[in-house]
Amino acid sequence: MSFNKLFSFLRELNKNNHKEWMDSHRKEYHEVRDFYIDWLNQMDIKLSKVDPDYSPTTGKQALNRINNNLLFHPNKPVYKDHFGAGLDKEKGKGDFYIHIGINESFVAGGIYKPKKETLDSIRAAIDYNGEEFKRILNKKSFQNTFGGLMDAEQLKTSPKGYSKDHEHIDLLRNKSFAVVHTLTQKEIMKDDFQEKLVKIYKEMLPFRSYLNKAITV
Template sequence: MSFYKLFDFLRDLNANNNKEWMDEHRKRYHEIRDFYIDWLNQMDIIFSKADPDYSPTTGKQAINRINNNLLFHPNKPVYKDHFGAGLDQEKGKGDFYILIGINGSFVAGGFYKPKKEILDNIRAAIDYNGEEFVKILNKKSFKETFGGLMDEEKLKTSPKGYDKDHKYIDVLRNKSFAVMHEFTQKEILDDKFQDDLVQVYKEMLPFRNYLNNAVTV
């Protein structure tokens, strides 16, 4: 089994996105799913060796359902066009998410649209020691890997309790504190994909550690 077959399966599923087709190819789906879970188990071990604070998470714990939630998104297809999983899971920690799909693959981490309490704690940490956080964001290799924060949504004004002239106001206005690194299918199929993924994980560590400390201390 390989990522070649995973991508082939997702392309076929995307072209036949219905329960009848899935039922006919259920065995194939489980073979692909088992491969992905085994791969996640391998990465779980590798990440735990790379990071002393890593929280072990089995592939079965990490993997997401391939079914879309049609109750809340009735216009979406029955099945997703990707396999997604969240490793390094622990209550209070920011996410470390891996998505491999036919319409894009990426690794993301941090807090995406967190609850108010978490967002308030992150902003308080930046208010207290924003210099360290900005230094992480501005590190050359970090910017080359992630580009910067995912800033899909930002406040148009300053957050409540913060002056509009705050030294780090541009960072404080973010509603999410997360970063993302995209992988092409060619990169995923390359023999060094695992090594590249570990390098991205390590590059993200100071960022995630800062945020995790902000919401737990």
């Protein structure tokens, strides 16, 4: 089994996105799914060795359902065009998300569209020590890997309780604090793909640690 077969399965599923097709290809789906779970288990071990605060996450725990939630999104297809998984998963913190799909593949981390209490905590941390956060964001290797924060919705004015002249107003106006690194199918199918993800994880770690500290302290 390989990522090549995983992509092939997703392409066929995308062309036949209905329950009848999935039911008749359930064995193939489980083979691909089991391959990816085993691969995630390997990644889990590798990441635990580079981060003393890593939260062990099995492949089964990490993997998201392939079914779309049609109750809240009735216009979406029955099945997703990707396999999504979150490693280093701990309640109340941002995970290390791996997205393998036929239309886009990427790794991401941070806090995306958090609840008000979480967002308030992040803003309080930036207000207290935004210089450290900016050092992380402006590091050359970080910029080369992620290109800065993910483009997301911002407030048009300053958040309540903060002056529009605040020295870190550019950060305080954000509603999300997440970064993304895009992957190609060619990269994913290389033998050193896991080592590449370990390097990305290590580069992202100070960023995620800053945010996790902000929302748990």
